[in-house]
Structures are given as C-alpha cells and as structure tokens.
Amino acid sequence: MRRRWLHGWKLWVLVGIGATALMLLLAQDQETLHVESPVAATDPRFSEYLASLVGAPVEPGDRYTVLKNGDETFPAMLDAIARGAHRISFESFIYSDGVVGDQFTAALVAAARRGVTVRVVLDAFGGELSRESQKTLTDAGVSIVWFNLLRPWTLEETNYRTHRKVLVVDGAVAFTGGIGLADHWLGDAQNEDQWRDTHFKVTGPAVRALEASFYENWLESGGGSVPALDPERPPEGTGARSIVVWSNPTGGASNVKLMYLLSIAGARSQIDIQSPYFILDESSRWSLAAARSRGVRVRILTEGELTDAKPVKLASRDGYDRLLEAGFEIYEYEPTMMHVKAMVVDGVWSVIGSANFDNRSFELNDELTIGVHDRELAAALIADFDRDTTRAKKLELNAWRDRSRLQKSRERFWAMFGELF
Numbered sequence: 001m002r003r004r005w006l007h008g009w010k011l012w013v014l015v016g017i018g019a020t021a022l023m024l025l026l027a028q029d030q031e032t033l034h035v036e037s038p039v040a041a042t043d044p045r046f047s048e049y050l051a052s053l054v055g056a057p058v059e060p061g062d063r064y065t066v067l068k069n070g071d072e073t074f075p076a077m078l079d080a081i082a083r084g085a086h087r088i089s090f091e092s093f094i095y096s097d098g099v100v101g102d103q104f105t106a107a108l109v110a111a112a113r114r115g116v117t118v119r120v121v122l123d124a125f126g127g128e129l130s131r132e133s134q135k136t137l138t139d140a141g142v143s144i145v146w147f148n149l150l151r152p153w154t155l156e157e158t159n160y161r162t163h164r165k166v167l168v169v170d171g172a173v174a175f176t177g178g179i180g181l182a183d184h185w186l187g188d189a190q191n192e193d194q195w196r197d198t199h200f201k202v203t204g205p206a207v208r209a210l211e212a213s214f215y216e217n218w219l220e221s222g223g224g225s226v227p228a229l230d231p232e233r234p235p236e237g238t239g240a241r242s243i244v245v246w247s248n249p250t251g252g253a254s255n256v257k258l259m260y261l262l263s264i265a266g267a268r269s270q271i272d273i274q275s276p277y278f279i280l281d282e283s284s285r286w287s288l289a290a291a292r293s294r295g296v297r298v299r300i301l302t303e304g305e306l307t308d309a310k311p312v313k314l315a316s317r318d319g320y321d322r323l324l325e326a327g328f329e330i331y332e333y334e335p336t337m338m339h340v341k342a343m344v345v346d347g348v349w350s351v352i353g354s355a356n357f358d359n360r361s362f363e364l365n366d367e368l369t370i371g372v373h374d375r376e377l378a379a380a381l382i383a384d385f386d387r388d389t390t391r392a393k394k395l396e397l398n399a400w401r402d403r404s405r406l407q408k409s410r411e412r413f414w415a416m417f418g419e420l421f
Contacts, residue, residue, distance in 0.1 A: 032282040033261060036290070041266035041349040047241045047373045050262050054245050054255045061239040062204030064352075064377045067177070068384065070185040073199040074100060080169045080201075081107045087117040087227065089168045089214040093126040093161065093354075094180030097133055101181050105133050112141040117227075121217050123162045124149045126180070145221035147366075159420075163365035164246065165199075165354045168211040171230040174202045176210060176353055176368055178341045189336050192306055197339040198384065200352055205232060206370065209244035213368050216246065240374035248366045256355050256369045257362035260343065261287050263371060267345045270297045272385050274340045275357035277312045278302040279418045280319055284357070292326050301388055303339070304332035311414045312358075318415035324397040331392035338388070344378045352381075359419040 039049040047058045067073040081088060081104075088111055095101060112118045120137070122129070124146040129137075137144060147162040167175040177199035179185050187194035202210065208229055215226045247254030264271060264287045271291060278300060280288070288298060300323070307313040320330055343351040353369035355361035372378075 032286065033257075034286055034290075035258070035261040035265045035283070037262055037265035039266060040268045041263065041345040042268065042347075043266075046266055046349065047243060047371070050259070050266070050371060051243050053262060054243065054258050056209070056243050056245050056255065059205040059209060059242040059244065062202060062206045062242045062372070062374075063239050064372065064374065065201040066377070066380045066384070067175075067199040067201060069188045069194070069197060070100070070179065071188040073175075073177075073179050073185070073197075074103070076201055077167055077175050077199075078103060078107050080167070080173050080175070081111055084111050084116045084169045086170050087119070088170075089119050089166070089211055089218075091121040091162065091164050091166050091214050091217060092180050093123045093163045093165065094128070094182050095120075095122050095126075096128040096180075096182040097130050098183040100183050100186060101129065101133065104181050105129075105136060108137060108142050109140040112137075118142040119214075119218060119223060120144045121147055121162065121214065121221055121223070123147050125161055143223065145218060145223045147217055147221045159364055160248070161365050162217055163354050163361065164213065164217065164368040166210050166214055166368055168207060168214060171207060171211055172203065174207045174210040176200055176202065176370070178339045178354065184337070192336050195337045195339050196333060196335070196388065198342060198352075200370075202370075204239055204242075206242040206244050208232060209242075210368070210370075213244070213246040216248075217366060240372050240377060242373075243371040244368075245371075246366065246368045254362060254367075256353075256367045257283070259351060259369050259371050260284070260355075260357070260362070263343065263345050263349060263351050264288060264291055266349065267291050267296045268294065269346050270299070271346075272299045272301070272344045272382060273357055274301045274338075274342045274381075274385055274388070276303040276307070276337070276339050276341075277309065277356045277358045277360070278316050279312070279358040281359045281362065281419055284362070285319075288323075288328070289326065292328065297329070298327075299329045299331070299385070299389075301331045301333060301338070301340075301385060301392060303337055304334050304393065306334070306337050308337055311417070314411045315414040315418040316358075318411040318418070320395060320400060321397075324395060324400055330395045331389050332395065333388060333392045335391050340384075340388075342381050342385075344381050344385070347378050347382065348375050349373055350378050350381055363419070
C-alpha cells in the first residue's frame with residue numbers, strides 16, 4: 001500500500017512539473033517586437049496612426065471622470081445601476097461576497113426586478129460569489145456566465161483568465177479600470193486594508209466599444225444572443241479622442257500589448273507608468289530602453305512591501321538594477337497595496353484600463369485598454385501620480401545594490417517564473 005501511494009505521489013509530481021513547464025512555455029513573450037514610431041504622441045496625427053496599427057477606430061468626443069479608490073468609484077457605479085432602464089452589462093475578474101459584493105448584488109437584483117436586462121460575465125477563478133449570492137441573482141432574473149471554467153482535461157487553458165473590468169449601463173455610460181468587487185477596495189486608501197486604485201467613468205462614443213468588448217466574452221462563455229447595440233452617437237463638443245482595444249491569447253502580439261508599445265514609441269519627453277506587478281518581457285524592455293536612449297524621462301510607480309502577490313513582487317525587483325542603472329526612476333508605494341493601471345506619455349496621451357504592465361496582461365489575460373488623447377485627463381493622472389510618489393519610496397541605485405545576497409537570490413529565483421505571473 002505504501003509503495004502504491006509513493007508511486008501515485010511521484011506521478012502527481014511529474015504531472016505538476018509538466019503542467020508548470022507547459023504554462024511557462026505558453027507564457028513566454030511570443031516574439032520580441034522592436035516597435036518604433038515616426039509620429040510623436042503630441043502630434044495631432046498620433047491617434048490615427050496608432051489606430052491604423054491596432055485596427056480600431058478613433059472615437060471622438062468622449063468624456064472621462066477619474067474616480068479614486070472605492071469611496072469615489074462604488075457610489076458612482078451603484079448610482080448608474082440604479083438609473084438603468086434597459087440593459088446592464090457587467091464583467092469582472094473579482095466579485096466576492098462582503099460589504100461591496102452584497103451592495104452590488106442588491107443593486108443588480110433591484111435592476112432585474114424592475115425589468116432591466118442584466119447580464120454578468122465572471123471569471124471562473126476570480127469570481128468568488130457564494131452559491132447563495134448566485135441564487136439570489138439568478139432568481140431575480142440576472143443572467144450569469146462563467147469565463148473559462150476550470151476543468152482537469154483542459155489544464156493548459158486554466159492559465160487564460162478574463163481580467164477585464166467593465167460596467168455598461170443602457171449603452172450610455174461605462175466604467176473601467178482596476179477596481180473589482182471586494183472589500184479591500186473600500187475606503188480611500190487610508191490604511192493597509194484599503195487598496196489604492198483608480199477607475200474611470202466614460203461617456204461618449206467609446207461606450208459602444210466598451211460594451212462590444214463585454215459581448216465578446218459573453219458569447220465565448222455561452223451567454224447566447226446579443227442585443228443590437230445602440231447606433232453610434234455623434235460626439236457632443238470636442239472632448240477626448242479614444243481608441244478602445246481588447247485582447248485575448250493569440251499567437252502574435254495582442255492589441256493591448258501593441259497599444260502600450262506604440263505609446264512608448266511615441267514618447268519624446270516623459271513617460272509615467274503606474275502599475276502593480278511590473279515585470280518586463282523582451283519587447284517592453286527594448287521599448288523602454290529605446291525611449292531612454294532618446295532622452296525620455298521614465299518614471300515607474302509600483303506596489304511595495306504591502307503586496308497581495310509576494311513572489312510577483314520579488315520577480316519584479318529582479319529587473320530593477322538594470323533600470324536604475326539606465327536612469328529610470330522607480331518608486332514603491334508604501335501605505336497600502338497600489339493597484340492603479342495608468343500610463344501617461346508626454347502630458348497628452350494616456351493608456352488606461354484593466355491591464356497591468358506585465359506579461360500576463362500582455363500575452364495571457366483577456367484585457368481591456370483605452371488610449372486617450374486628452375490633455376485634461378493626462379494632467380489629472382500626472383497629478384495623482386505626483387501625489388502618490390509623496391507616499392512612496394524612491395529607489396537609489398547604490399542603496400538598492402546593498403540589499404542582501406539572500407534577497408537577491410530570492411528575486412532571481414522568482415524571476416524565472418516572471419512571464420507566467
């Protein structure tokens with residue numbers, strides 16, 4: 001009996017090693033891209049130039065409201081749901097029971113009971129709703145589908161998740177960004193239990209594209225028919241110029257990854273990147289190095305010791321030495337977990353949405369990202385970036401190199417798995 005148990009144990013070890021090796025292979029940067037742009041981000045033609053390369057239209061006349069942390073985000077989203085009259089589309093990686101989850105469950109149930117068609121797509125890994133909450137929703141008429149259910153016979157596909165976060169109400173207003181439905185997003189980042197994050201309220205033509213991204217995964221997850229989306233609305237006034245792209249795992253570079261690489265290539269003076277889980281692949285490393293060689297100032301603000309993924313943090317830090325030596329400015333946020341996803345180029349071009357600056361978002365996850373030409377939005381994001389750096393530790397090369405050998409060894413070990421995280 002003991003020898004049979006050992007044989008089974010060895011078999012599962014081999015299966016685990018094989019699965020890990022397969023996922024590492026699938027996670028690799030599919031091809032190294034050396035992306036350059038003859039058009040600067042500040043050039044009025046940049047939006048059209050980038051749009052032609054990612055195959056998405058430029059949406060003119062959009063309006064963006066920056067929502068900081070749960071205190072600003074959740075009331076705005078709940079208010080939009082309460083005003084919904086026809087249809088609500090909601091997709092999220094995380095939806096958990098708790099104060100926040102219960103509020104949204106009640107709001108979606110109320111909407112369904114007053115005749116609104118409510119559709120929900122949840123990731124089968126991150127959507128942690130209890131059976132009781134699911135039943136409450138479905139009994140009220142809310143339709144829920146699960147993205148990429150976990151099955152033992154499709155182990156290689158378990159690595160592919162939907163990380164998109166989008167709420168669209170009546171095709172008129174949308175929300176996207178980094179915030180999911182869980183209690184650690186409550187508050188205003190006032191303590192270690194309240195995450196620092198940013199979400200965005202969107203109105204204008206871009207809303208239609210955001211809703212279309214939802215229905216792609218609705219169909220893929222078995223949701224059935226899709227309603228006819230509202231006709232494109234003429235832009236009201238000037239507003240922002242937006243390019244909405246979404247991605248899923250493919251054999252080549254995703255549009256989300258191209259959005260980031262082309263945006264970096266368009267930089268001529270300054271890039272500000274705010275992202276947790278900051279891990280470079282060969283393509284993003286080359287692009288940022290090329291920007292530095294053009295004299296572009298690059299500032300990176302990421303999470304610090306208070307992280308929800310310590311191995312990922314260690315893998316990220318393995319690359320700091322080369323960046324600091326090349327003149328990159330790196331800040332680690334200290335008060336709590338920092339989960340903001342935003343990049344600003346030359347004070348005019350912003351990239352926002354659900355994607356982190358790492359290989360998982362660029363190559364593996366289903367993500368949703370918006371490139372926005374709007375000085376007002378860029379200024380607001382830079383102001384938030386500057387404010388957050390006052391609560392962050394700026395890393396210095398000499399001091400960084402003085403960390404212990406044990407720390408360096410731990411970072412090097414986890415860096416081997418960096419493109420899988």
